[in-house]
Amino acid sequence: MLYFTVSRSARVSPGTVCDSRSSGTVADYCKGVGTNMTSLVTLACILCACVLVRSEVTVIDLTHTLGPRSEGYPGNPKLNFTNIRRGEGYLGIWQEMNWFSVAEHIGTHFDAPRHFCVDAWKAHEIPIQRLVGPAVVINLTAEAASNIDFGVTNETLIAWENDNVPIPDKAFLFFEFGWARRYPNWHRMFNPRQRGRVQEIHYPGLAHSAVEWLVANRNVHAVGVDTPSPDLGVSKTFIVHRMLCENEVVILENVANLDQMPPYGAMAYGGAVKLRDGSGGPVRLFATVDNSAGVFSFSAVLLTLIICFHLA
Incomplete structure (x- = not known):
């Protein structure tokens, strides 16, 4: 489940608008931000960070x-692999090199x-x-x-x-x-x-x-x-x-x-x-x-809802 939390001590920006009917972590965060562009960018950054943490690539x-x-295919010669050096050399430093065709x-x-x-x-x-x-x-x-x-x-x-x-x-x-x-x-x-x-x-x-x-x-x-x-x-x-x-x-x-x-x-x-x-x-x-396509999809929907809520 994708979620975020914000400290209740967050600074309240002037002109804050918040629907008192809202509840949960989104509402808590809403109490601490305004409806300006900075607030929207902040929301987007938080959501992107959450998504990146949950991204999984196989x-x-x-x-x-x-x-x-x-x-x-018949007619191709076999690989030739020859060791040139293997072991401790100058100053006791390990070194290995090979030659192949x-x-x-x-x-x-x-x-x-x-x-x-x-x-x-x-x-x-x-x-x-x-x-x-x-x-x-x-x-x-x-x-x-x-x-x-x-x-x-x-x-x-x-x-x-x-x-x-x-x-x-x-x-x-x-x-x-x-x-x-x-x-x-x-x-x-x-x-x-x-x-x-x-x-x-x-x-x-x-x-x-x-x-x-x-x-x-x-x-x-x-x-x-x-x-x-x-x-x-x-x-x-x-x-x-x-x-x-x-x-x-x-x-x-x-x-x-x-x-x-x-x-x-x-x-x-x-x-x-x-x-x-x-x-x-x-x-x-x-x-x-x-493997994180579903997380991105959910995040996009959540971000859209929050932006609409702030602009309402």
């Missing part, structure tokens, strides 16, 4: 730890639009404003559990919006297939199957119709998946990558902990490495959920 880490076991597209990482479009942004050219946006999480774990090659269509997106909210402008649109639980087990992530001389890989993703609908009807900053790629595992044309990159949509792959996210209402932040001429790179992806 931070959700959407990033797998980067290390020797980090996985990515890593492929752009392993672990939780981003694809710059240049990854599949020659004229699009490279990693260092992505505007910082494109690395933050309202988060939307579409949970498709049940569909992926029953069909490893499940593809999201335009009908999937339209149905989700009908049951929830329209995908907001500048959104980070995430698809949860339940694949984070498989990471970093390569065989469970890629589900390889041999067909003659060709080894096929299998995991869910987006169909062409979904991306076509998205770029035509919504303005999203990023599309993220908990799988190795937004394209279906069986895709040979990478049509989803190509369409997203051509429309300068950042791609986020191997996203973690989407099961901790609300369907909407959070804010997502992509701390992408600003690698010159890069086609992507590691990202420290996280989201924040504001």
